[in-house]
C-alpha cells in the first residue's frame with residue numbers, strides 16, 4: 523500500500539477493489555486555510571481557480587495524491603475509492619469547503635462536464651422524506667438501481683464523484699457498486715447480439731436535456747475489454763428484443779451476489795470509473811425527519827486509456 527504524508531490509505535472492508543483514503547485532520551485543516559483564500563463564488567465564475575485549488579491540494583500531500591487517484595481510477599482491477607476526513611466536523615468542514623474539496627479532487631484527474639440539471643459544473647441536491655420529482659435520484663424509499671451516469675448526454679462521462687455533504691436521521695441507503703469483472707453474467711450479456719445494437723436514450727424534464735442520443739449498452743475500451751453505458755429509466759426500447767434484453771439485464775445486475783455495499787459517512791466521496799463500475803443505492807427506511815444533501819461531478823479524464 524502507498525504511504526503518503528497526510529493520508530491513511532487502506533483497502534475498504536467491503537472489497538479489495540475499493541481503496542479507502544482518509545485525510546488526516548491536521549492536513550485537511552491546512553487545506554481549509556488555503557482554500558479559504560478563494561470564495562466559492564469566484565471558483566464558480568473563474569474556471570482557472572478550480573485548477574489552482576486542485577494544485578494547492580496536491581502540494582499539501584507532497585504532490586502525490588494526484589498520481590494515486592489517477593492510477594486507482596484507471597486501473598481496471600480497482601477503478602474506485604472513497605475519500606474523506608479522518609474525523610468529520612461539519613461546522614469546520616462546511617458545505618462551501620466540501621464543494622471546494624470535491625473540485626480539487628476532480629481537477630486532479632480531468633475536467634467536469636457541464637451539469638444541465640444544476641446549470642454549473644457540479645450539482646447539489648437534497649433527498650428527503652417526500653419527493654415529487656420525475657426520476658429515482660431523489661426518491662429515498664426506492665432503491666436506486668445499478669447504473670452508469672451520462673447515458674443520455676452527448677458528452678463522454680469517464681468518471682463520477684459523488685459526495686455526501688450532510689445526512690441526518692437516515693437508516694439504510696447503503697451505497698452499492700458493481701465491478702463489471704465481478705458480474706457473473708458479463709460474458710453472456712456481452713455475447714448477446716442485442717448488446718451491440720443502438721438504443722435510444724432520452725431523459726425526463728428535470729434533467730434539462732432536450733435531445734435524445736443513440737448508443738449500445740456494451741462496447742469495448744482501447745484494450746478490447748468490455749465497458750457499459752446503462753441506466754434502467756432512460757433507454758427507450760424500439761423492439762420486443764430490446765425491451766426483453768433490458769429487463770433481463772436489469773434483473774441480472776440487481777441480483778448479482780458480488781455487489782460492494784457500504785455506508786458512506788458524511789463528508790466522504792465515492793470517486794469511480796464510469797465505464798466499468800456501476801453504482802446505485804439501497805432504499806432508506808422511512809423516517810419523516812430524514813434529510814441528506816449530496817453533490818456530484820462527472821467528467822472526462824485529461825488522458826484516458828478508454
Ligand SMILES: [Fe+2]
Nearest residue numbers: 669670671801
Ligand atoms: Fe448515478
